Structure formats: C-alpha cells, structure tokens
Amino acid sequence: MLSLTTEQRVKVEENMGLVGKVIGDCVHTLDKGCIYTYDDLFQIGCIGLCKASQTDRSGHENAFSTYAYCLIRNEIYTQLEYATRRSREQATDPAELPCGVLDDSLEERDACRELMGLLDRAEATATGTTAxxxxxxxxxxxxxxxKEIGQRLGAPANHVTAWISKARNHIRMMGQPGI
Known part of the structure; x- marks a missing residue:
C-alpha cells in the first residue's frame, strides 16, 4: 500500500488529468476486446502517479509532469503486457486473445503478415547481435x-534493448536502398 505525505497527495490531486492524457495518448486497445476498461486503466495509472509523487526529486512542476507521465505510462504498459501474456497462456482458441492481439480486421491481419515477412527477410540477412x-x-x-527476454537469452535487459535498437536500424536500412 502506498502511503503519501500531504504534499505528495496535493501533487497527485493536481496532476490527476495526466492519467487520462496518458491513456488517451498511449492506449489504443480499449475498443478491441481489452481485458481492462478505461476505469481499470485509470486506477492503474493513478498507482503510477502516486509512485511518481513518492519518488520525485526534481522540485519543479514541469519536470514532475514529464516524470509522472513516464511512470504512469510504464505502470499501464506493464499491466497490459502482463494481462496479454497471461491471456495467451490461458487461451486455447486464437479468438480468445485480448487487447488487439488478434483482430478480425483484414487490414490488421495484412499488416501483421507484412511485419512478419519483413522480420523474416531481416533475419535471413542478420548476424550476431542484430539477429x-x-x-x-x-x-x-x-x-x-x-528483462524476461534477457533471462531467456542469458543477457541483461539493457543488452536486449541495444540488440533491438541494432535490429531496428538493420530493418530500416533494408527499406532504404542506396543508404
């Protein structure tokens, strides 16, 4: 349970609108069978806002809102990832997958096939850390x-992030002939 000082509570109350902004900016799965409702995500975001209030050391309001935005977003993303992973482990029928994991939209299925094809082509030419x-x-x-990927591949999370960055650059270069 989070315990806030009076000053921290005031900071949370003054920045409650930030939670709705993060949901609006960053969550695009609410209408696609997501396990969470807007109210659920708002509560999760409020936990992130409280954590930001507890750990903020900036002393400047603009810096706090930027910091809080990131913590709120991360708190929501963490819960969405957890729910998606849990649902995938429990789902026996692909139609049961939540949060836009599998959409009935033909455009989204085509985009998914295109992305997988791009990853296949990139993987065929990649070596080392790019692969x-x-x-x-x-x-x-x-x-x-x-972190979980790093645990599975026997590397720290920051290595995984660097590998992904390198792979993204490789994929971009594939799409840019002459560079």
Missing part, C-alpha cells in the same frame, strides 16, 4: 519484457 535483436523483437511482439 538476436530480431529474435528479441519477435519476443516483444509476444508480450515479453526486455
């Missing part, structure tokens, strides 16, 4: 965090 990065991207698509 590891492409594997990590596939695991990210499956809902794993960098």
């Amino acid at each position: 590891k990065g492409i594997r990590a991207i596939r695991m990210r698509i499956d809902g794993y965090s960098s």
Whole structure:
C-alpha cells in the first residue's frame, strides 16, 4: 500500500488529468476486446502517479509532469503486457486473445503478415547481435519484457534493448536502398 505525505497527495490531486492524457495518448486497445476498461486503466495509472509523487526529486512542476507521465505510462504498459501474456497462456482458441492481439480486421491481419515477412527477410540477412535483436523483437511482439527476454537469452535487459535498437536500424536500412 502506498502511503503519501500531504504534499505528495496535493501533487497527485493536481496532476490527476495526466492519467487520462496518458491513456488517451498511449492506449489504443480499449475498443478491441481489452481485458481492462478505461476505469481499470485509470486506477492503474493513478498507482503510477502516486509512485511518481513518492519518488520525485526534481522540485519543479514541469519536470514532475514529464516524470509522472513516464511512470504512469510504464505502470499501464506493464499491466497490459502482463494481462496479454497471461491471456495467451490461458487461451486455447486464437479468438480468445485480448487487447488487439488478434483482430478480425483484414487490414490488421495484412499488416501483421507484412511485419512478419519483413522480420523474416531481416533475419535471413542478420548476424550476431542484430539477429538476436530480431529474435528479441519477435519476443516483444509476444508480450515479453526486455528483462524476461534477457533471462531467456542469458543477457541483461539493457543488452536486449541495444540488440533491438541494432535490429531496428538493420530493418530500416533494408527499406532504404542506396543508404
């Protein structure tokens, strides 16, 4: 349970609108069978806002809102990833997958096939850490965090992040002939 000082409570109350902004900016799965409602996500975001209030050392309101935005977003993303992973483990029918994991929209299925094809082509030409990065991207698509991917591949999370960055650059270069 989070215990806030009076000053921290005031800071949370003054920045409650930030939670709704984060949901609006960052969550695009509410209308696609997401396990969470807007109110659920708002509560999760409020936990992130309280954590930001407890750990803020900036002393400047603009810096706090930027810091709080990131913590709120991360708190929501963490819960969405957890729910997606849990649902995938429990789902026996692909139609049961939540949060836009599998959408009935033909455009989204085509985009997914295109992305997988791009990853296949990139993986065919990648070596070393770039190839590891492409594997990590596939695991990210499956809902794993960098920490979990690192545990599975025997590396720290920051290495996984670097591999993914390198793989993204490789994929960009594939799409840019002449560079």
